[in-house]
Amino acid sequence: MKFIIADDHPLFRGALRQVLSGQTDSVEIVEAGDFDEVKKIVAEEDEIDLLLLDLAMPGGTGLSGLVTLKALQPALPIIIVSATDDAATVRNALELGASGFISKSAGMETINEAINAVLAGDVWTPDHIDLDHPQDPEIQALIDRLRTLTPQQTRVLTMLAEGLLNKQIAYELEVSEATVKAHVSAVLQKLGVDSRTQAVILLSKIGAETINAG
Structure with a gap:
């Protein structure tokens, strides 16, 4: 399986790499530290199983970055991994095509559950988020x-x-x-x-x- 980790913090990328490495015996993990880099990867690679995307990485523009990547590969499962995890941001991300949303405050076990759920075709959202909260x-x-x-x-x-x-x-x-x-x-x-x-x-x-x- 091929996974992409797009985050500008090396330590957090390392933590995500550790979780992804346990998914299957044969794993290829590609890391990107800025938005231009991840956009280039998504434009050129057509067999990506999952992308973990930080909303606030250099060169990125919040959820419009998600819009850009989904336009390049509409079927690509993307999980947003962000410290900005209010109800509006989570719901907007899902409506714009994200397959899941993980808060950066989540533990490794929760991150692993989220990744497994999305790989199985489900949508993952943080437990504490009320998606029925009124939208702007x-x-x-x-x-x-x-x-x-x-x-x-x-x-x-x-x-x-x-x-x-x-x-x-x-x-x-x-x-x-x-x-x-x-x-x-x-x-x-x-x-x-x-x-x-x-x-x-x-x-x-x-x-x-x-x-x-x-």
């Missing part, structure tokens, strides 16, 4: 809109957020500029905005929501 209506509406985007449209949106031009996006996705323009138009329509800038601002709100919560 604006953030909920934004998440609902983001979930209407196709993976390719989400990739286009995240590339817009990186400041790429249509020509550059076309090159990255190996499509025509006309196709990119069509994707951009669809993204703007689904998000209910009039410009690329407004779309990028909306995506950044997901990241800011997480970062501010911490």
Whole structure:
């Protein structure tokens, strides 16, 4: 099995590596210390069994980082491992495609249970979290809109957020500029905005929501 640990703290990566090493006799574990590194791994590797992702690593932008990675590999199980474990952050992560959420304060036994549950196809959330807690209506509406985007449209949106031009996006996705323009138009329509800038601002709100919560 292949596991990815994305966290900027070597000691915590070591603890997670210890838990993952006990999952099966044949384990490959790849570590990433910043968001650009984990994004490159997810873009290039297609047989990853599980990704453990810290929301607050260098180069990451909170939950918008999760959106970016899920657009690259929609079927990839991702467990968020974060010190920011309030109900809103946990629920937002699950609604944006995370398969589980582990608080950084959790013990090794709990982390092991969570990993086993997600590998078995279940969703894992911390016991103390009330997922029925009222949500910020604006953030909920934004998440609902983001979930209407196709993976390719989400990739286009995240590339817009990186400041790429249509020509550059076309090159990255190996499509025509006309196709990119069509994707951009669809993204703007689904998000209910009039410009690329407004779309990028909306995506950044997901990241800011997480970062501010911490």
